[in-house]
Amino acid sequence: xxxPHAPIRTPEKPMGFTGAEFCxxxxxxxxxxxxxxxxxLTVSAALQSGGAWGSPLSMIALYLMFGVPIGGIVSGVVxxxxxxxxxxxxxxxxxxxxxSIHALAYAAIGALLGLVVGGVAALVAQSDLAVVFSTWFxxxxxxVCAVSIVGGWGWTxxxxxxxxxxxxxxxxxxxV
Numbered sequence: 001x002x003x004p005h006a007p008i009r010t011p012e013k014p015m016g017f018t019g020a021e022f023c024x025x026x027x028x029x030x031x032x033x034x035x036x037x038x039x040x041l042t043v044s045a046a047l048q049s050g051g052a053w054g055s056p057l058s059m060i061a062l063y064l065m066f067g068v069p070i071g072g073i074v075s076g077v078v079x080x081x082x083x084x085x086x087x088x089x090x091x092x093x094x095x096x097x098x099x100s101i102h103a104l105a106y107a108a109i110g111a112l113l114g115l116v117v118g119g120v121a122a123l124v125a126q127s128d129l130a131v132v133f134s135t136w137f138x139x140x141x142x143x144v145c146a147v148s149i150v151g152g153w154g155w156t157x158x159x160x161x162x163x164x165x166x167x168x169x170x171x172x173x174x175x176v
Contacts, residue, residue: 008021009160012095013094013095014094014095014096014097015093015094015095015096015097015102015157016091016094017090017094017156017160019087021156021159021160022083022087022090022156023083024156024159025152025153025155025156026079026083026086026152027152028151028152028155028156029079029148029149029151029152029153030075030076030079030148030152031152032147032148032151032152033075033144033145033148034068034071034072034075036144036147036148037067037068037071037072037075037144038064038068040144041060041063041064041067041068041071042060042063042064044063045059045060045062045063045064046059046060074117074121078113078117082113086109086149089105089109093105099157102153102157103150103153103154106146106149106150106153107146107147107149107150108146109149110142110145110146110147110148110149110150111142111143111145111146112142113142113145113149114138114141114142114143114144114145114146115133115138115139115141115142117141117145118137118138118139118140118141118142119132119133119138121137121138121141122135122137122138
C-alpha cells in the first residue's frame, strides 16, 4: 500500500503517472485536436469559398461557427468516455521505459479511436458501410487523433520529467 506522498515513478514503474497528470495529458490531447480542427476548418473554408458561396472570410466564419462547437463537443465527449480505458492502458505501460513503445502504443490507440469515430460519422453521413472506409474522412480523423493523443502524452512526459528549478525562498528557509 502506498502513502499519499509516495513517488509515482519508480524503477519498477518508470512511466507511472498520477491521475492528475493523466487528466492534464488528456486535456492537452483534446486541445491539440481542437487546434488541428480549427486549422483544418479554416483551410477547408478558404479552399471551398468563392463564387456563389461568397467571400473566403464568410465561409471561414461559417465553418468555424459550426465546426468548432460541434467538433469540440463530440471530441470532448469521446475524450471523457474513452479516458478511463486509456488510463488503464497507460497503467499497463508504466513498466516500460522505452518512449518509442509508448509513442507507438498511443498512436495506435488514437488511430483506432479516430477510425471508430470517423467511421461512425461517415456512416451517419453516407449510410453505406461498404463506402465508409473508402472515403478519406475516417482515415484523416484517425491520423489527427493519433497525432493528438501522442502529442498530449508527449507534453505530459516532458512536463513531469523535466528538471525542476530550485525555489530560492525554500533554499533560504532550509538553510535557516
